[in-house]
Amino acid sequence: MPRLRDSLRRIPAFFGRLGFLKKRSVLFGAAVVLVLLLVALWPRAMEVDLATATVGELLVTVDEEGETRVRERYMVSAPAAGEIRRIELEPGDPVEAGRTVVARLRPSAPVPLDVRTRAETEAAMQAAQAALGRAQAERARAATVATRAQQRYARLRDLQDSGAIARDTMEAQQAEAQAARDAVESAEHAVEQARHELAAARARLIRQGAVAEDPAPDASDAGDIDGDDLLVFAPVDGVVLRRLRESRGVVPAGAELLEVGDARGLEIVSDLLSSEAVGVSSGDPVRIEQWGGGETLRGRVRRIEPAGFLKISALGVEEQRVNVIIDFEDPVEAREALGDAYRVEVRIVVWQKPDALKLPVGSLFREGGDWAVFVAEDGRARLRTLTLGPRNDREAEVEEGLREGEQVVLYPADDLRDGARIKPRGD
Incomplete structure (x- = not known):
């Protein structure tokens, strides 16, 4: 019995000790959960790509495909x-x-004649033959008259020498003899004309098979x-x-x-969008690339054609285009592999600066109405607005807001904010 009473007195103390241990376990678990939440919610450094602002040559170009062509070509x-x-x-x-x-x-060989045309031509040839016969008969008659007139003139001349006839009669006979000779000459020409007309009529009847062929x-x-x-x-x-x-x-x-x-006298024709062509001037330098050779060739704009034309792009969009003519500046030996109608890529330089402070356009974004970048400073991204100059599709000139050697974030994420922790990708 005494032992039972002692055991019963120890039960409240035992449960007291159990409550204390349980309370300590709950506090310890809550502390662990709090630490895990702090670790999970603690901001981590965002991995970013960085680029450096540098000083160097900056070119603003109009890039387009072109085609070579012979300058002086003859058809x-x-x-x-x-x-x-x-x-x-x-x-x-x-x-x-x-x-x-x-x-x-x-x-070429004569054209075959249809039945009606051949009949008409044959009739014309027969008419020409008849005209030739008539001309020949007229020539014979004129020759007889001329002979008779000449004989009579000879007899009258003998009588004039003896004084038997008057001078007027002699002169009249002489004129008649001359007229008879002229008639003979006219008849000769008529015969020649009739012969040519007959030959022409016969020529119209020449058949195709009568033309000599190559052996x-x-x-x-x-x-x-x-x-x-x-x-x-x-x-x-x-x-x-x-x-x-x-x-x-x-x-x-x-x-x-x-x-x-002359295939050595080449030029390049490139059709630019009319909105781009207005910024190009005669004399602008040109870099010729992707022509198949290992080096970039040099050229210069010679002429911008005054009239544009409509062209349908590969996407079906109507575009107003203008032809720009470019001359090569390199010697012929540097481009002797090029021929007529070869494809090239041209970069027409419309602005250039040899010592421009520049950075990649992939780091730029709009902040309100200004251009801005995130500059990497002591492991954090700092928002900074810039004043930009000319730019191309890869780089832009910085006039104010950045110094040479400073690093900027390339292609910043939408959730990147000013002061956020960053680190270079891969570190």
């Missing part, structure tokens, strides 16, 4: 209608002005030149740029045959 066309022989010259073959035969043209139509015409062939010579020294017609055939007058020019 060789058929000077008359006829049958062109096969053109053996290939693109790239050299030609010499006034010496190289670029094409040979021969008279080997598929062979080269290099040594087969008829006396009737019309030779077409190269207009300038250079090379054949394009051969527009190769095979033999009938062509009309003015048909385009070849295009020739």
Whole structure:
């Protein structure tokens, strides 16, 4: 019994000690949770990309694709209608002005006549034959009259010498004899005219099969030149740029045959947006890139054409474009691999400064109505507004608000704020 009473007296003390331990555990757990919350909510440094403001050359350019073309090009066309022989010259073959035969043209075969036209032509030929016979008969009659008049004049002249006839009679007979000779000459001309008219009528009846053909139509015409062939010579020294017609055939007058020019005399034509072209001036320097060579070529704007034109872009947008003509400044040897209609990329320099304080445009953003950047200072991002000068699509000139060597945040995040902790990406 005494032991039971002692045990019962110890029960309240035991539960007292349990309550104290429980209270300490709750306080310890709350402290741990608070520490974890502080660690989770403690602001961390944001990883950012940094760029440095530097002093160097800054160019403002108008960038566009361009195409090379021969400055002086000539189109060789058929000077008359006829049958062109096969053109053996290939693109790239050299030609010499006034010496190289670029094409040979021969008279074309006659056009076949329909039934009515042939009947009319045959009737015209028969009429010409009749006219020739009549002219010949008239010539014979005139010759007889002239002979008779000359004989009579000879007899009267003998009588005049003896004084048997009057002088007036003699002069009248002399005039008659001269008129008879003139009639004979006129009849001769009439005969010649009738013969030519008959020949013309016969020519209209020439059939196509009657025209002589080449012995080997598929062979080269290099040594087969008829006396009737019309030779077409190269207009300038250079090379054949394009051969527009190769095979033999009938062509009309003015048909385009070849295009020739001096491939060393190249220029570049680039079509700019009209809004960009207004900022370009004649004489602006040009950098020529992406042409296939290892180095950048130099050029200069020679002319901005006064008239624009409408062009549909690849996205289907209507654009007003203006052609800008650019001359090469490098020697021919530096660009001898380029030819006619080659693609290049041109950068027309409209503004440049050799010692501009510049930074990447990817660090800029708008703060109200001003340009601003985040400058990295002692591990924190500091908002700073800037005064900018000219800029291109990669860099901008800083006139006020930044010093050389200061670092700025590239492509700042939307949630980056002034004073936020930052660190370079990768550290």
